[in-house]
């Protein structure tokens with residue numbers, strides 16, 4: 001999928017980029033890095049184009065093996081064999097993880113997925129002239145249905161921007177936002193999969209209460225949510241218009257809508273995000 005802001009890129013360069021020709025590296029290979037790597041492999045990148053390093057060797061060997069990626073003993077080995085380097089360690093260790101490789105990162109394209117580490121931070125961490133961009137992806141990148149919130153300020157040249165655009169859009173929707181909005185966008189999309197999974201569970205329980213077998217109930221709700229989202233994304237229809245369209249006057253759906261309002265569903269969603277963002 002690829003709804004993208006192409007303003008900084010050459011559309012033809014993006015179309016021409018063949019994932020099989022790009023070599024990517026991950027500094028840190030935990031949940032997020034593995035999700036991105038899996039998404040890239042689903043999108044057509046050979047696993048052998050992917051290198052990664054982490055702190056625990058045995059774990060790294062096991063996690064890279066599942067997609068045929070190459071485990072590396074240190075970060076320099078990853079950087080030297082990669083065109084694009086994802087910084088995928090926890091935000092509090094970005095500084096130390098980059099310290100020993102800043103010279104090797106010059107001439108590479110650095111894509112950060114570390115939440116809260118922005119363009120300005122990397123201007124201090126990396127050597128002058130290093131090409132870098134800060135992003136916040138979410139876990140569904142592993143099935144190429146993710147969201148990439150990308151800071152609208154970077155130090156990529158047009159060719160590098162096109163390459164990054166091609167990589168990210170292969171695994172999800174790419175949206176460019178100012179640094180001030182990265183946290184809000186990242187919270188809704190990054191934490192959202194947990195909330196969506198709770199909604200699947202909740203409507204699944206409701207179906208089970210009324211006799212639908214458990215496994216079938218989850219499958220039905222997952223398809224219903226995915227299908228509804230796809231309809232809204234593809235049509236651009238306002239969500240309220242879709243809701244209105246399926247609520248017949250005096251019908252059953254509007255009774256359910258009224259009960260969800262009475263139970264504070266909308267307010268609960270807003271309060272959940274407030275709780276995180278403060």
Ligand SMILES: NC(=O)c1ccc[n+]([C@@H]2O[C@H](COP(=O)([O-])OP(=O)(O)OC[C@H]3O[C@@H](n4cnc5c(N)ncnc54)[C@H](OP(=O)(O)O)[C@@H]3O)[C@@H](O)[C@H]2O)c1
Pocket residue numbers: 027028029030031032033053054055056057059075088089090091093096097113114115116136137138139190
């Ligand atoms: N998880 C999400 O949904 C999500 C969403 C958006 C953004 N992010 C961002 O993604 C980044 C990674 O998060 P995560 O959830 O994937 O964390 P994680 O599962 O804890 O993975 C962190 C990885 O970094 C490795 N590591 C730690 N220190 C290192 C160092 N000095 N050099 C090289 N590797 C090092 C760890 O190795 P060991 O496991 O061997 O210790 C591990 O492979 C974070 O900055 C987070 O903000 C995550």
